[in-house]
Amino acid sequence: MDADARVELRTLPKDLAGRVARHLVMAGRLAEEDPEAAYKHAREARRLASRVGLVREAAGLAAYRAGEWAEALAELRAARRLSTGDDAYLPVMADCERGLGRPERALDLIKSPEAKKLDQAGRIELRIVESGARRDLGQADAAVVTLQVPELKDRRLRPWSARLFYAYADALADAGRMEDASDWFARAAAADRDDETDAAERYAEIEGLDIFDTEEAEELIGDAELPETEDVVILPEPETPDVEGSGDEEPSEAEGPSEGEEPSAEEPEAPTPDAVEIGVPEIADPTAIAFQPAEDAEVPGAGSEQSEDAPEPSVVFLEPKTTDDPGQEPRPPAE
Structure with a gap:
């Protein structure tokens, strides 16, 4: 209790003052949580000390919070008389x-x-x-x-800001100005740091929103049971091919069909990379000569190692050398 309250209770005997003080303290503590219990403590204090203005004031405020309008009005009138017109x-x-x-x-x-x-x-x-x-x-x-007072436009939050904003929003809603009311309910909710009003709920109601309480949601999630096994679909893991080396490498195009598999008739085989189309049959061995010389013609390098000056047969195809008979014309390459 504050100093002024203790001074006013000194008019009572010490033991009685202590009992009254305890009831008043309990009435103050329970005012927000349990108005009915606070009202009972205040009434008991009034019964013990009805001639003390502080006690009548506390009884009147407790009755007001409990919705006892007539008793609250009577107690507060008595408090004004006993407290020299406060x-x-x-x-x-x-x-x-x-x-x-x-x-x-x-x-x-x-x-x-x-x-x-x-x-x-x-x-x-x-x-x-x-x-x-x-x-x-x-x-x-x-x-x-x-309610259109200068304090309504105050940019600094005051002890009355939340209640003033809320009352103004409520009046706007009653006048049918719902858009303005929504704006002021939002301001009231922002200013109401002690949760004195239901401004957030009123704003959500106008805007058609749902308020989600994170604390309650965490409690629900914590107590929730996991689904049964049959309701859960478990996808199998992809099989990894049992191949040496990296499994991401694509098969080479040069590789032929697998054993027992015939090549598709629609897809022709790719030509040998080193074969050159010059009107002769393709040759599997790139080092072979691409023409058939005459039987008695001499082939360069035949029966011995190839000369250093001889060109690579896979790139340049040599014409057959003439025979020993100067009168005989060279035979053209076999087609």
């Missing part, structure tokens, strides 16, 4: 009037002289309540105009 919770009182279905009384509190004494945060909260009261009265456009 107006800090005037916006809460106006909102309780709304909760009781009395928006006109809420507007009366908003226009009261006490409302002008509020600080900036209190004035913003009062504007938000006023916008809601205008909507309760069916004044949708007036509700939008009520």
Whole structure:
């Protein structure tokens, strides 16, 4: 508890002050997590010390969070009388009037002289309540105009920014301006670092999006069971050919058909690389001479090693030498 609260509780006996203090601390701790339990602790503190303004204020705020509008309004009125007219919770009182279905009384509190004494945060909260009261009265456009304050364009995030942006987006949606509402819900979601509003859900609803909670997804994936074996298709690995050397090499084109396989009639055999087409039959041995000389003709190099000056027979084909008989003409190459 803060120093001001301890000072106010000193008016009680020491043991009683300690009991009241413990109930107030528990009411504060449970305010967000369990409003009903917080309300019970606040009511017990009120029962023990109903003449302390701090206790009545705490009871009124706890009743407000629990939705007990009438009791909250009564407690806060009593707190104002006991605390010498403190107006800090005037916006809460106006909102309780709304909760009781009395928006006109809420507007009366908003226009009261006490409302002008509020600080900036209190004035913003009062504007938000006023916008809601205008909507309760069916004044949708007036509700939008009520929140068009300079703080709406503030580029720095303030403690009230998320609530102000959200209220403005809500008013725009109620006025039928859904495109503008979507934009302001997105801004409210970005400013709402403490998750005070459901701005992200409202934005997703307008845009037709689904919100995916990564933490819940991880838990679901962690608890998920793997599929049965019969639902899984396992593809066989490709067989590797049992061949020495690299399996990626393609077979040579010069290789003939495999044993027992006849060559295709449609695909002619490739000619021998060293054969040259000069109108003579192709020769398997590239070192052979490409003509048939006469029986009595002398072949260069026959019966002995080839002369160093003799040309390569695979490139140049020599004409037959003349015979010893000068009168005999040389025989042409056999066709």
